[in-house]
Amino acid sequence: MSFLLIPSCEDQMSFLPGGGTSTGNQGVNSTYEMKLEQEDDYYRATVSIDVSNHSNDSWNExxxxxxxxxxxxxxxxxxxxxxxxxRQVQSRFAIDLNEFIRPNDRAVVELSYQFYPGEAGSVQAIRPWYPLLGDYVQGEWQVFESNNTYNRMARLAKNHYTLTYDLQGKQVLTSAGEKVDESTIEIEDTDVFSTIVMPEEINEIETTVGDTNVLSVNVQPPDVEIALDKIKQLEDIIGPYPGDQLIFVEDEHQTMFQLPGTFVHRTNMQGGSESGWLIYELIQLWYDSIHLEELQTDFWIKNVLVMMTLETFNGGVDAEALQSQMDEEVEYVLPVNLHREDYINDEFHLFTQVLPRAALWELIEESWQDDNVQEAPKQFLSEFSNEFMGEQISTEDMSEFLCEYFAITEEELHNYIVIE
Known part of the structure; x- marks a missing residue:
């Protein structure tokens, strides 16, 4: 075994490969062969990754x-x-190579490790448990500062996975891919996916909404209807769900959370104080398909759109009243795209969500000419979805989209939203 944990200090490690600094160069490709086994209360994973160097550089890590x-x-x-x-820092895991992987060459990386699933209950919804190969762009590996970048990092590369499993008395579902036999799942052209492990006696209910396959696991029939209805309502607002498959899981021992392509909820979706959170978590599944170019400065884009979608689902807002409230309460204004560590106390929430959201509602209301004002936010969100779902976006891209959509100049946009 060879594993060295290094403290979280940026200057203690470099993730830049040797052999050149090409520009416009995104050249990494990988194929995964994975096996999942259970031992007592933890899982053992064996992962073989065939890595191909399609760049112009030689890699030493x-x-x-x-x-x-x-x-x-x-x-x-x-x-x-x-x-x-x-070497490991935060969520990053670097492997030093004894020999360079040269352009058009390949290497097979094999890892074995153990992990705890992290969730109790008869149905376990497991976060992505395999090491995700980073992006190699413009002559270097993309490095992200935050721990929480595995599912949200700006990456467009997709991989092919073959998952086999040996779990006595258990069956496995994944949020993407298809079963090819009783213990093998093929997952093609996918970045991240979650894994459901459940007893063999539990059956899933399979339905469709538009082009989306919906699997309901351990869900009571009335709740299946509620879930499908909410998906249809959200598709009417945002557009089609940006994936081929969506899994709903109910388990009384679970808290509410969402994973790639998977929504987990405790039993009984009907009513209750959690109904607002339920919709909020569902909305996140749509916007998780958008890749932020700079996680620490572009986060405001998702912040604003998720909340606007929730407000639209709930009937909209009074844009003029919201903006008036902001004018009275806000003593100063900061750009929406500062590094998140540059905001203090409540500034991050205020300037990356509340103020730009109020500004967008005002722009939507001012630009809408039709009598049916309820359609205005739906049209805006749908246009955004058509443009960016499943794509990468930056603050600059968002600014260009807003200027074009509302037919305003960049200078006019900055009267509503302050951008650095």
Whole structure:
């Protein structure tokens, strides 16, 4: 075993490969062969990754990301059959190479490790548990500062996965892919997915909404109807769900949360104080498909759109009253796209969500000419969805979209939303 944990200090490690600094160069491709086994209360994973170098550079290391909450242990790593040194900072996991991977060459990375699923209950919805190969762009590996970048990092590369499993008395579902036999799932052209492990006796209810396959696991029939109805309502607002499959899980031992392509809820979706959170978490599943170019400065885009979608679902807002309230309460204004660490106290929430959201509502109201004002936010959100769902976006891209949509200049936009 070769595993070295280094403190979270940026200057203690470099994730830049040797061999050049090409521009316009995104050249990494990978195929995964994975096996999942259960031992007592934890899982053992064996992952073989065939990595191809399609760039113009030679690499002396590879950069992977582990989901931060996974906390794998007893990690063993080989590259082309030889033991390899590894380094880990936050969610980043680097593998030093004994020999360069040159352009058009490939290497096979094999990892074995163990992890705890993190959730109790008869149905376990497991966060992505495999190391995700990073992006190699413009001559370097993309490095992200935050721990929580596994599912949200700005990446467009997709991989092919073959998952086999040996879980006595259990069956497995994934939020993407298809079963090819009783213990194998093929997952093609996908970045991240979640895994559902459940007893063999639990059956899923399979339905469709538009082009989306919806699997309801351990869900009471009335709640299936509620879930499908909410998906239809959200598709009417945002547009089609940006994925082929969506899994609903109910379990009385679980809290409410969402994973890639998966929504987990405790039993009984009907009414209750959690209904607002239920819709909020569902909305996140749509916007999780958008890749932020700079996680620390572009986060305001998702902040604003998720809340606007929730408000539209609930009937909209009085834009003029909201803006008037902001004018009275806000003593100063900061740009929406500062690094999140540059905001103090409540500034992050105020300037990356509340103020730009109020400004967008005002722009929507001012620009809408039709009598049916309820359609205005739906049209705006639908246009945004058509443009950016499943794509990468930056603050600059968002500014261009807003200027074009509302037929205003960049200077006029800055009268509503302050951008650095």
């Amino acid at each position: 590879l950069l992977f990301y582990f989901e931060h909450f996974l906390q794998p242990f007893d990690i063993e790593v080989t590259v082309n059959g030889d033991e390899a040194e590894t």
